[in-house]
Amino acid sequence: MYNDTVARLTYRALLGRRRVLILLTLPVLLLIIAVAVRSFSGADDRAATDVLGSFALASMVPLIGVIAGTGAIAPEIDDGSIVYLLSKPLPRRTIITTKLLVAISVTIVFTTIPMLVAGYILNGNSQGIAGAFTVAAAVASIAYSAVFLLLGTVSRNAVVFGLVYALIWESLFGNLVPGARTLSIQQWALALAESTAGSGADITSDVALPAAVILLVAATGLGTWYAIRRLTVLTVAHDD
Amino acid sequence: MTTLHITKASRWFGNVVAVNDITMDIGPGVTGLLGPNGAGKSTLIHMMSGFLAPSAGSVTLDDRPIWRHAESYREIGLVPEREGMYDYLTGGEFVLANAELHGLPDPGAAARTALETVEMTAAADRRISTYSKGMRQRVKMASALVHQPSVLLLDEPFNGMDPRQRMHLMGLLRRMGDEGRTVLFSSHILEEVEQLATHIEVIVAGRHAASGDYRRIRRLMTDRPHRYLIRSTDDRALAGALIVDPSTSGIEFDAAEGALLVQAVDFPRFTAQLPRLARDVGVRLLTVSPSDESLESVFSYLVSA
Numbered sequence: 001m002y003n004d005t006v007a008r009l010t011y012r013a014l015l016g017r018r019r020v021l022i023l024l025t026l027p028v029l030l031l032i033i034a035v036a037v038r039s040f041s042g043a044d045d046r047a048a049t050d051v052l053g054s055f056a057l058a059s060m061v062p063l064i065g066v067i068a069g070t071g072a073i074a075p076e077i078d079d080g081s082i083v084y085l086l087s088k089p090l091p092r093r094t095i096i097t098t099k100l101l102v103a104i105s106v107t108i109v110f111t112t113i114p115m116l117v118a119g120y121i122l123n124g125n126s127q128g129i130a131g132a133f134t135v136a137a138a139v140a141s142i143a144y145s146a147v148f149l150l151l152g153t154v155s156r157n158a159v160v161f162g163l164v165y166a167l168i169w170e171s172l173f174g175n176l177v178p179g180a181r182t183l184s185i186q187q188w189a190l191a192l193a194e195s196t197a198g199s200g201a202d203i204t205s206d207v208a209l210p211a212a213v214i215l216l217v218a219a220t221g222l223g224t225w226y227a228i229r230r231l232t233v234l235t236v237a238h239d240d
Numbered sequence: 241m242t243t244l245h246i247t248k249a250s251r252w253f254g255n256v257v258a259v260n261d262i263t264m265d266i267g268p269g270v271t272g273l274l275g276p277n278g279a280g281k282s283t284l285i286h287m288m289s290g291f292l293a294p295s296a297g298s299v300t301l302d303d304r305p306i307w308r309h310a311e312s313y314r315e316i317g318l319v320p321e322r323e324g325m326y327d328y329l330t331g332g333e334f335v336l337a338n339a340e341l342h343g344l345p346d347p348g349a350a351a352r353t354a355l356e357t358v359e360m361t362a363a364a365d366r367r368i369s370t371y372s373k374g375m376r377q378r379v380k381m382a383s384a385l386v387h388q389p390s391v392l393l394l395d396e397p398f399n400g401m402d403p404r405q406r407m408h409l410m411g412l413l414r415r416m417g418d419e420g421r422t423v424l425f426s427s428h429i430l431e432e433v434e435q436l437a438t439h440i441e442v443i444v445a446g447r448h449a450a451s452g453d454y455r456r457i458r459r460l461m462t463d464r465p466h467r468y469l470i471r472s473t474d475d476r477a478l479a480g481a482l483i484v485d486p487s488t489s490g491i492e493f494d495a496a497e498g499a500l501l502v503q504a505v506d507f508p509r510f511t512a513q514l515p516r517l518a519r520d521v522g523v524r525l526l527t528v529s530p531s532d533e534s535l536e537s538v539f540s541y542l543v544s545a
Contacts, residue, residue, distance in 0.1 A: 005340040009326060016328055079324025084383065087289065087318045088341040089310050232308065235292045 003098050006085060010072050010102040023067055023106070026060040027114035034118035045129060048122035049202050052115060052133040057193075058174075058186055061111045061140050062166035068110070069148025070158040072103040073227075077234070078156060092231045100149050100224055107141035132197035140189035143216050146223035147185070153230040181206040185219065188212035242302060242315055242390040242422050243267045244288055249297035251283050258283040260446040261297070266424050270417035272437030273426040274457070280446040281426040282321060285395045288424070289318050301391065314342070317389035319380045321396045325368060331355070331379045332364035338383040347386075354382040357412065373400035381409065392416060394425040398432055410436050430461065465489060466507050470500045471527035472518065478525075481517040485510075501531065 013019075033055065037047050073096075076082040085095050115137045119130020147165075152158040173180040174187070181187045190205035191212035197203050205212065244266040251259040259280045266288075275281050286292040287299045290306040290313070299306055306312045326334055335354055339347035355361050358378040368376065377397060384392060394413075398406050413436060417423045427433050433440055434454035442450040442457060450457055472478045479491045479500055487510035490503040504510035518525050 003341070005337050009329075009337060012328055013326075076324070080320065080322035081324035081326050083291070083318070083320050083322070084325065084338060085341065086291065087313050087316065088338075089313045089343065090341055091310060233293075235286070 001094060001097050002101060003090060003094050006090075006095055006098040007102050009085075010099050011106075013075065014068055014071050014102065014106050019067065019071060023064060023110050026063055027110055030056050030060055030114050030118050031121070034121040038121050038123075043123040043126065045123055045127050045201060048119060048126075048129045051122060052119055052129065053190070053193075053203065056111075056115055056118065057133060057136055057140065057189060058171055059167070060114070061107075061137050061189075062144055062170060062186065063163075064110050065107050065141060065144025066148050066159060066162035066166055068103045068106040069145045070152040070162055072099040072106075072145075072149055072152065074152035074156075074158045077153065082234070086231075086234070092234075093228045096149070096153075096224065096228045096231055100146060100227070103145040103149055104142050107145050108138055111137040111141050127198035127201040129197055129201050129203070132193040132201065132203060135196050136189035136193035139192055139216055140185050143185045143188070143219050143223075146220040146227070150223040150227040150230070153227045153234070178206065185216070188216045188219075241268055241420060244391065244422060244424070245298070245300045245303075246284070246288070247298045247300070249284075249287060249294040249299050251280075251287060251292060251295045257446050259287070259294075262443070262446075262448045263297075264441055264448060264451065266422055266441075268417070268420045268422050269438050270413055270423045270425070270436055271439045271441060272433035272454075273424060273441050273443060274430060274433045275426075275428060275443035275449075277428050279428075279443045281428075281443055282395055283446075284443065285393055285424070285426055289316065289320075289393055314387065315390045317384035317387065317392045319377075319384045319392070319394040319397055321399070323373075323376065325376065325380065327369035328367065330365050330367050331360055331371065331375070331382075334368060334379060335364075335382045335386055339386045342387040344387055350386050351382075354386040355379075357385055358382045359408065374402055374405040377401060377409070378405070381412070389421070391422045392424070394423075396427060397425050398427060398429075406432075430457075466504045466510070467531045468502045468504060469497075469527065469529050469531045470502055470514075470525065471498065472500075473524045473526065474521075475500050477521050478518060478523045481521045481523075482514070485513055485517060487513055499527070 033051055037051055041047055086092065112134045116130055116134045119125055119133055123129060125131055148162050151162055155161055169180060170184050170186045174184050187205050187207045190203060191207045191209045194203045194205050195209050246262055246264050249259060249262050250257065262284065273281050273284065283292065287294050288306065290309065293307045301312050301315060304312065329337065332351065332355065336347055336351040339350040344350045355364050358381050360375065360378050360382060363375060368379065371379065397409060401409065413423050413425065417438065437454060440452060440454055440457045441448065450460055475493060479493060482488050482502060483491050487504055487506040488502055489505045492501040494501055514528065515525065
């Protein structure tokens with residue numbers, strides 16, 4: 001299920017100098033926004049929910065998920081170096097599950113910590129808003145990682161499709177077409193945040209909690225399962 | 241002792257047939273897979289490496305299919321043609337990672353041995369991104385040897401190597417073959433293959449064109465009819481003199497080109513006789529150029545042979 005060497009290689013690829021800077025950009029931006037909002041309008045639950053909900057959970061988490069999820073496998077498939085993993089007596093299932101765990105851990109670290117810190121800066125976790133969004137970021141990280149890792153095994157343009165999903169489907173369509181929200185990791189995660197936060201917090205999801213949990217588990221499970229299948233039959237691009 | 245069996249194997253991609261009904265056994269010793277670019281060598285090696293399923297037929301290691309049997313890799317060492325190889329690692333880290341992925345009991349020692357074998361110990365602490373092409377090739381080689389495989393598959397291993405590196409790799413492969421390992425490498429250069437391989441398999445346009453030791457292949461390649469384009473001060477007089485000689489089998493006068501197209505069947509005799517005959521009939525030769533010396537035409541001759 002887990003291979004140390006695969007994990008080490010994946011961590012080094014994800015946390016290489018350039019990529020780590022990209023991964024840090026959005027969390028730093030979130031903290032700057034949090035400090036600015038707090039200093040201009042003081043501790044305010046409404047502002048906290050807005051910043052954490054519409055910027056952090058809606059944009060930062062999926063974008064970091066795209067970078068970590070696709071970055072955990074797509075570059076190796078692209079440049080052919082995946083061959084060195086595939087030509088080993090190592091079940092391909094292990095390669096996927098290891099890479100998924102690495103992607104999840106990277107996404108969680110780069111989203112939950114800034115989320116919690118920003119939440120405390122914004123309103124000192126009043127109404128449990130910071131905690132609720134941190135939980136949402138954690139579960140969303142898991143689902144995004146699985147979905148984007150799958151995307152990385154399916155398409156050479158995984159990052160582009162990932163960005164399209166994260167920015168256009170979840171943010172734009174989600175705001176315009178109510179139905180699109182039902183099929184949105186962000187909304188499923190919000191359902192968890194809604195149930196975790198205090199009663200005074202104004203966090204609402206379009207999806208009921210049981211449905212959200214089922215959909216999160218299903219997306220993660222199916223994404224992983226299909227990524228394993230894809231890698232099992234992955235044929236190396238032929239240059240002939 | 242491990243033998244690769246390729247039995248009636250074909251592989252197509254959509255409408256394109258890359259490998260067409262090939263049957264061959266690759267046993268211990270060094271085998272060269274020779275063919276022009278695009279002949280299907282890589283596709284064949286990918287099938288032997290378990291990276292492609294044959295569309296028809298079978299590819300097995302002894303009697304176990306390779307496709308989707310990860311355990312095969314305990315016996316196979318692979319040197320891919322593509323360059324992607326975790327450039328952010330050092331050569332030493334890369335070989336060590338390969339040893340670990342094989343689950344070897346002492347990966348550190350195995351990696352050191354492999355790096356010594358390819359003489360990369362000195363550069364092992366440098367990042368792969370700083371390596372020359374030849375050094376990358378040697379580190380790839382070390383990663384393929386780290387688990388002492390009985391089968392070694394190399395896709396165009398000599399590409400981009402300088403003569404010294406080439407000699408070194410040839411020596412290494414020869415030694416592996418002498419040790420009883422099954423070594424298969426692909427190349428589109430006859431000289432490379434005949435210097436190294438004890439056995440040659442020729443692939444042209446996805447088909448198995450010839451098989452044997454290098455002398456047989458070399459003879460097949462030089463004994464074919466050669467075509468020449470000749471221009472002279474008097475083409476018709478020269479044509480008359482040439483057709484009488486048994487070294488030619490056909491002459492065409494191409495008025496548009498203003499040249500003779502000569503088909504020579506006895507290559508050494510023709511090259512010796514041509515200037516002599518020209519002198520005898522008092523004709524000056526202006527152009528003598530082989531019109532089909534490209535490797536592709538040599539290979540396509542082999543297919544029809």
